[in-house]
Amino acid sequence: MKGLYKILPPFAPDYSGVCSVLFELGGIVVIHDAGGCTGNFTAYDEPRWYGNSSAIFSSELREIDAVVGDDEKLLQRIEDAVRTLGRRFVAIVGSPAPMVIGTDYRALAHILSQRTGLPVLMFDTNGMNYYDDGASLAFLELARRFVKPASVTFEAGINIIGATPLDLGNDRQIKGLISLLADAGCRVVSCWAMGSTLDDIAQSAQARLNIVVSRSGLEAARYLEREHGTPYVVGVPIGHVPSHRFIGDVRLSLGLVNQPRMLPNTGEPVAGIRDALVIGEQVMSNAVRDCLRLDMGIANVTAASFFGMDQALLEEGDMYLDCEDALTALTSEHQYDIVVGDPLYRDLVTLAGESRFVAFPHIALSSRLHWDSEFEYIGEAGLVLLRGEILSDVGVMM
Numbered sequence: 001m002k003g004l005y006k007i008l009p010p011f012a013p014d015y016s017g018v019c020s021v022l023f024e025l026g027g028i029v030v031i032h033d034a035g036g037c038t039g040n041f042t043a044y045d046e047p048r049w050y051g052n053s054s055a056i057f058s059s060e061l062r063e064i065d066a067v068v069g070d071d072e073k074l075l076q077r078i079e080d081a082v083r084t085l086g087r088r089f090v091a092i093v094g095s096p097a098p099m100v101i102g103t104d105y106r107a108l109a110h111i112l113s114q115r116t117g118l119p120v121l122m123f124d125t126n127g128m129n130y131y132d133d134g135a136s137l138a139f140l141e142l143a144r145r146f147v148k149p150a151s152v153t154f155e156a157g158i159n160i161i162g163a164t165p166l167d168l169g170n171d172r173q174i175k176g177l178i179s180l181l182a183d184a185g186c187r188v189v190s191c192w193a194m195g196s197t198l199d200d201i202a203q204s205a206q207a208r209l210n211i212v213v214s215r216s217g218l219e220a221a222r223y224l225e226r227e228h229g230t231p232y233v234v235g236v237p238i239g240h241v242p243s244h245r246f247i248g249d250v251r252l253s254l255g256l257v258n259q260p261r262m263l264p265n266t267g268e269p270v271a272g273i274r275d276a277l278v279i280g281e282q283v284m285s286n287a288v289r290d291c292l293r294l295d296m297g298i299a300n301v302t303a304a305s306f307f308g309m310d311q312a313l314l315e316e317g318d319m320y321l322d323c324e325d326a327l328t329a330l331t332s333e334h335q336y337d338i339v340v341g342d343p344l345y346r347d348l349v350t351l352a353g354e355s356r357f358v359a360f361p362h363i364a365l366s367s368r369l370h371w372d373s374e375f376e377y378i379g380e381a382g383l384v385l386l387r388g389e390i391l392s393d394v395g396v397m398m
Contacts, residue, residue: 002322002323002325003322003323004323004324005323005324006324007324007344007347007348008324008344008345008348008365009344009365009366009367011130011131011306011307011364011365012044012045012130012131012166012363012364012365012367013037013040013125013127013128013129013130013131013134014125014126014127014128014129014130014131014133014134014137015031015037015041015093015094015095015123015125015127015134016040016041016045016046016131016134016166017125017130017131017132017133017134017135017136017137017138017164017166017216018091018093018123018125018134018135018137018138019031019041019045019046019056019093020041020045020046020131020135020164020165020166020193021134021135021138021139021142021164021192021193021216022091022121022138022193023046023048023054023056023193024048024054024193024194024195024196024197025088025089025142025193025197025198025201026087026088026089026197026198027055027087027088027089027090027091027121027198028055028057028078028081028082028085028087028089028090028091029054029055029056029057029090029091029093030056030057030058030059030074030078030081030090030091030092030093031056031057031058031059031093031095032059032061032074032092032093032094032095032097032098032103032105033058033059033061033095033096033097033098034058034060034061034062034097035058035060037058037095037096037127038056038057038058039058041056042056043368044367044368045131045166045363045364045367046165047165047170047363047368047371047372048165055081055085055087057077057081059074059077061074061097061098066097066098066101069101071103071108074108075108075111075112075115078090078092078112078116079112079115079116082116082118087118088118088119088198089118089119089120089121089198090112090116090118090119090120090121091120091121091122091123092105092108092109092112092120092121092122092123093123093125093134094123094124094125094126094127095125095126095127096126096127096128099124099126099127099128105122105123105124106122108120108122109121109122119145119146121138121141121145123137123138123141125137130306130307130308130364131166131307131364132167132214132215132216132281132307132308132364133308135162135164135166135214135216136215136216136217136218136219136220136308138193139161139162139192139193139216139217139219139220140219140220140223142192142193142201142220143204143220143223143224143227144223146198146201146202147201147202147204147205147224147227147228148202148203148205149205149228150203150205150206150228152206153205153206153207153208154187154189154206154207154208155208155254155255156185156186156187156208156254156256157186157187157188157189157206157207157208157209158181158186158187158188158189158207158208158209158210158211158250158254159188159189159190159191159192159204159207159209159210159211159230160174160177160178160181160188160190160191160192160210160211160213161192161210161211161212161213161217161220161221161224161232162192162212162213162214162215162216162217162218162220162221162283163191163192163193163194163213163214163217164193164194164214164216165194165363165371166363166364167213167214167216167281167283167284167362167363167364168194168213168214169361169363169371169373170371170372170373171194171195172376173376173377173378174191174194174195175195176376176378176379176381177213177236177237177378178191178195180237180243180247180378180379181211181247181250184247184250184251185251185256186250186254189203189204189206189207190203190204190207192204192217192220204224204230205224205228205230207230208230208253208254208255209230209231209232209233209250209253209254210224210225210230210231210232210233211232211233211234211235211250212232212233212234212235212283213235213236213283214281214283214284215281215282215283215307215308215309215310215313218234218310221234231253233246233249233250233253234283234313235249235283235286235287235290236283236284236287236378237287237378237379237382238287238288238290238291238377238378238379238382238383238386239290239291239294239295239379239380239382239383239386240294240295240380240383241290241294241295242287242290242291242294242295243378243379243380243382245290245294272337272354273296273298273337273338273390274298274299274300274337275298275300275301275302275334275335275336275337275338276289276292276298276300276301276302276336276337276338276339276340277301277302277303277304277330277331277334277336277338277339277340277341278292278301278302278303278304278339278340278341278360279303279304279305279306279321279327279339279340279341279342279345280303280305280340280341280342280360280362281305281307281362281364282303282305282307282308282309282310282313283313284362285303285304285305286303286313286315287382288340288360288382288386289301289303289315291382291383291386292338292340292386295383295386295387296386296387296390298338302315302317302318302319302334302336303315303318303319304318304319304320304321304327304330305319305320305321306320306321306322307364324348327345327348327349328348328349328350331348331349331350331351332350335350335352335353335355336355337354337355337356338355338356338358338390339351339355339356339357339358340357340358340360340386341357341358341359341360341362342359342360342361342362342365342366342370343359343361343366343369343370344365344366344369345357345365346359356390358386358389358390359389360377360386361373361375
């Protein structure tokens with residue numbers, strides 16, 4: 001039955017995507033709910049909640065408030081929080097209950113802005129869509145509301161757009177990416193939204209290039225290209241050859257070289273492996289595909305996702321999965337030699353003969369089960385990780 005999920009837990013919802021983007025930016029984020037949605041985000045969708053602080057609150061919506069439409073109580077609570085905490089902005093984030101009663105977020109934002117003098121962001125999320133849609137809304141709103149025109153630009157300045165733990169995992173990965181870019185001569189102006197402040201993001205137009213590391217960052221990058229003329233590249237450097245090509249594209253876009261130094265495909269085909277399937281967020285899946293293809297000689301690699309897929313990033317054969325049965329049917333029909341994805345997909349995947357499953361955690365699905373995993377995948381570490389998993393399964397000595 002389409003839409004019936006019997007094996008997978010709920011994916012991180014759209015309001016969690018918004019809150020993850022805004023987590024480090026010094027605002028007051030209010031999830032308009034009865035408390036459960038806020039608890040879902042803080043307990044299961046946000047690794048940074050443990051050991052860090054962020055002003056994320058529940059509006060504590062009660063049945064009587066919904067019935068009589070008493071928004072004044074919410075407004076007063078937010079005003080009290082602003083006076084007490086002195087934050088930079090307010091964000092009101094929707095959930096299922098206010099969607100049902102038709103809450104007018106735009107009106108709430110206007111009233112709060114008038115009363116507090118702060119920028120008030122509103123997100124008409126509903127908990128029915130997935131985290132990537134919410135994160136996309138939040139990144140785009142940051143670009144619209146806070147990025148200032150630049151009087152100067154940095155010669156090798158770059159922004160990283162689309163970074164949240166829901167896609168990238170713990171901060172080890174983003175630190176690895178920043179280190180790789182620094183070694184290539186780049187200067188990171190801002191990282192949206194892990195490790196940078198709102199002031200850093202406001203100066204993003206000073207960069208000469210935006211690097212988009214998830215589909216959620218695409219609309220913001222396109223907006224910055226239209227409004228500020230900043231071009232962008234899309235990708236995550238995973239593996240040996242893909243990382244060299246990624247850095248070459250970045251340096252070429254920045255004008256640091258006349259042409260990138262193209263490495264040949266160095267991967268020796270792994271015996272018995274012809275076809276692979278990668279399940280996950282689109283940009284990350286494409287990066288894993290590049291590593292399998294360019295470093296390990298696996299020519300036929302398909303990407304599939306339960307989350308949004310941008311037309312510009314699709315290859316022929318890539319598939320959007322609209323239910324659990326779609327994944328089971330796909331793997332039953334095609335009999336892939338390798339399937340790469342979050343460990344929780346394993347029970348939905350049909351493997352035959354010598355086929356094998358390679359675990360690549362995605363926090364938006366498996367949450368706390370894997371967000372403390374020690375694995376690394378940026379640069380050469382990605383090749384070591386994937387090759388080690390694949391070759392160990394087929395009994396090949398490393």
